[in-house]
Amino acid sequence: MSRLVVVSNRVAMPDQAGGASVGGLTMALAAALQHYRGLWFGWSGETTPAFTGEVHVRETGGVAIATIDLEDQDVQEYYNGYANTVLWPLFHYRIDLTEYERAFGEGYARVNARFADTLLSQIRPDDLIWVHDYHLIPLAQELRRRGLTNRIGFFLHIPWPACQLMTTLPHHQALVEALFAYDLVGFQTQDWLSAFEGYVVDELGGEVHDNGCVSAFGRTVRAGAFPIGIDVDNLTEIVKSATAAKSYDRAAATNVYRQLIIGIDRIDYSKGLEERFAAYAQFLETNPEFRERVSYLQIAQTSRSAVGAYQDIRIRLDGVAGRINAAYGTLDWTPLRYVNRSYGRDFLAGVYRAAAIGLVTPLRDGMNLVAKEYVAAQNPRDPGVLILSRFAGAARQMKSALIVNPYSREDVADAIKRALIMPKVERIERWEALMLGLRTEDVSGWRDAFVDALKTSQSKLHSVPDSAASAPGSPMLTPVPPTRLALDSAICPVSRLRRRKLAVLSPSDL
Numbered sequence: 001m002s003r004l005v006v007v008s009n010r011v012a013m014p015d016q017a018g019g020a021s022v023g024g025l026t027m028a029l030a031a032a033l034q035h036y037r038g039l040w041f042g043w044s045g046e047t048t049p050a051f052t053g054e055v056h057v058r059e060t061g062g063v064a065i066a067t068i069d070l071e072d073q074d075v076q077e078y079y080n081g082y083a084n085t086v087l088w089p090l091f092h093y094r095i096d097l098t099e100y101e102r103a104f105g106e107g108y109a110r111v112n113a114r115f116a117d118t119l120l121s122q123i124r125p126d127d128l129i130w131v132h133d134y135h136l137i138p139l140a141q142e143l144r145r146r147g148l149t150n151r152i153g154f155f156l157h158i159p160w161p162a163c164q165l166m167t168t169l170p171h172h173q174a175l176v177e178a179l180f181a182y183d184l185v186g187f188q189t190q191d192w193l194s195a196f197e198g199y200v201v202d203e204l205g206g207e208v209h210d211n212g213c214v215s216a217f218g219r220t221v222r223a224g225a226f227p228i229g230i231d232v233d234n235l236t237e238i239v240k241s242a243t244a245a246k247s248y249d250r251a252a253a254t255n256v257y258r259q260l261i262i263g264i265d266r267i268d269y270s271k272g273l274e275e276r277f278a279a280y281a282q283f284l285e286t287n288p289e290f291r292e293r294v295s296y297l298q299i300a301q302t303s304r305s306a307v308g309a310y311q312d313i314r315i316r317l318d319g320v321a322g323r324i325n326a327a328y329g330t331l332d333w334t335p336l337r338y339v340n341r342s343y344g345r346d347f348l349a350g351v352y353r354a355a356a357i358g359l360v361t362p363l364r365d366g367m368n369l370v371a372k373e374y375v376a377a378q379n380p381r382d383p384g385v386l387i388l389s390r391f392a393g394a395a396r397q398m399k400s401a402l403i404v405n406p407y408s409r410e411d412v413a414d415a416i417k418r419a420l421i422m423p424k425v426e427r428i429e430r431w432e433a434l435m436l437g438l439r440t441e442d443v444s445g446w447r448d449a450f451v452d453a454l455k456t457s458q459s460k461l462h463s464v465p466d467s468a469a470s471a472p473g474s475p476m477l478t479p480v481p482p483t484r485l486a487l488d489s490a491i492c493p494v495s496r497l498r499r500r501k502l503a504v505l506s507p508s509d510l
C-alpha cells in the first residue's frame with residue numbers, strides 16, 4: 001500500500017480519542033493518517049528568527065509528524081495576511097473584509113516554496129500526497145518545479161466563491177492555475193465544485209468534461225465533490241466517557257427547568273454569531289412565554305486574534321451578548337451564556353447531548369462538522385433538534401434538520417420555537433434520518449473516496465519549464481506557461497467535451 005503524506009498548515013495529532021481540543025479538520029486528517037500509517041507535514045506553530053529549513057520529525061499514534069518553523073514575517077504575510085485576510089474572507093463571500101497587499105502574496109508564495117523545499121526530502125517515490133486547504137494552493141506547482149512526479153491531490157475545506165467574487169482577487173488566474181498542477185482537486189460540496197467549474201468556463205474559457213475532469217491552461221485535472229464526514233462510532237463512544245457524563249450532568253443540572261440551546265464555534269465572522277445572537281433576542285422578544293424557560297450557551301473559541309477583522313467581531317459580540325442579558329436577564333436567569341474558551345471533544349459531547357437544540361447558523365461554511373457532531377451525540381430515545389443554516393455545506397446532506405436562512409432573524413427565531421415544541425416522535429424521525437446520512441457518508445468514506453480517486457487520477461508528463469520558476473520579487477503566483485500534459489486516456493479521456501455555462505449561484509446568494 002502506498003504511504004499517504006498529508007500536508008496542511010496546522011499539524012495537531014490528538015493524543016487520545018476525545019481528550020484534545022482540536023477541530024473537525026484535524027480529527028479527519030488524524031483518522032486518515034492512522035488508517036494509512038503515513039506522514040503528516042506542516043507548520044509547527046512556532047517561529048524562528050531566520051528560516052532554517054530544519055524538519056522536526058516525531059512519531060505519535062503510529063503517525064510520523066514532520067514540522068517546520070516559520071519566521072515571524074512568514075506568519076504575518078502568509079498566515080495572517082494572504083490566507084486569513086485575503087483568501088478566507090474572499091472565499092466566504094466577504095470581499096468587504098479582504099485587504100490584499102502585495103507583501104501578503106509574496107509571503108504566501110515564499111512559504112509555499114519553503115514547504116516544497118523541506119517536504120521534498122521526506123517524499124518516497126510511491127507516496128500519495130494529499131494537500132489540504134487554502135493556505136497551500138500553490139504547493140503542487142512548487143513541488144512539480146522541483147521535479148516531483150508523485151500523485152498529488154488537493155482538498156479545499158472551505159467554500160469556493162462565485163466567479164464574480166473570485167475575479168476581485170489580484171492575480172486570480174495565477175492562483176487558479178496553481179490548482180492545475182494537482183492530479184485531483186476536491187471540494188466539500190457540489191455547490192463549491194460548480195462555482196469552480198463556472199470560473200474555469202466563464203473566466204478562463206476552459207472546459208468541463210463529463211468524466212469529472214476540467215481543462216484550462218493547456219492542462220486537465222480531475223475535480224470532484226467529496227463531502228467530509230465524522231467518525232460516528234468514535235463520537236458515540238466518547239459520549240459514554242466519564243468526562244462526557246460529567247459535562248452532561250453539569251449542563252443538565254443548570255437547566256433543570258429550562259431547555260438548553262447550544263452553539264459551538266470559533267469566533268469568526270463567517271459563523272454568523274452576531275446574526276444568531278440577534279435572532280435569539282428576536283425569539284425572546286416575540287415569545288415572552290419562553291423567557292426563563294430556555295438558556296442559550298454559546299461556546300466560542302478565540303481565533304486568529306492577530307487579524308483585525310477577528311478583533312472587531314470579538315468586540316462586537318461582547319457588546320451584543322451584554323445587551324441581550326441586560327435586556328432580558330432576571331435575578332436568577334442569564335438568557336445567553338457566552339464563553340470564550342475551548343473544551344475537549346469528550347466534554348463537548350456531553351454538552352451536546354444535554355442540549356435540546358444545536359444552533360449552527362454560519363453565513364457561509366465549507367461543511368461544518370459541529371452540526372454532525374451535535375447529531376451524533378444525541379440520545380436516540382430523546383434527541384435534540386438541529387437548526388442548520390442553508391449556507392453551510394452540511395445543509396446539502398442534512399436535509400432533516402430545520403434549515404434556516406441565517407440572515408433572517410424571524411426565520412431563525414421561528415425555527416427555535418418550532419424545535420422547542422417539536423413532538424418527540426418527529427424529533428426521533430428527523431434524528432434517525434440524519435444519523436443514517438452520517439453513517440453513510442462518514443469520515444472513512446470521505447478518506448477512501450478521495451484517496452481511491454487520487455490513485456486513479458494521475459496525469460502524466462507534468463513538466464514545468466525552468467523559465468517558469470518564480471522570479472525574485474515577482475508578484476505572488478507567477479503565471480506558469482502551459483505545460484505539456486499527456487493524460488492517461490483511460491483515466492481522464494478528453495472525449496465528450498462539454499462547455500458548460502453555469503448559473504453558479506443565484507443572485508440572492510450574493
Ligand code: F6P
Pocket residue numbers: 010023025026133157158303304
Ligand atoms: O477548516 C478551515 C480551517 O482554516 C482549517 O484549515 C483550520 O485548521 C481551521 O479552520 C482552524 O483555523 P486556524 O488554523 O486558522 O486556527
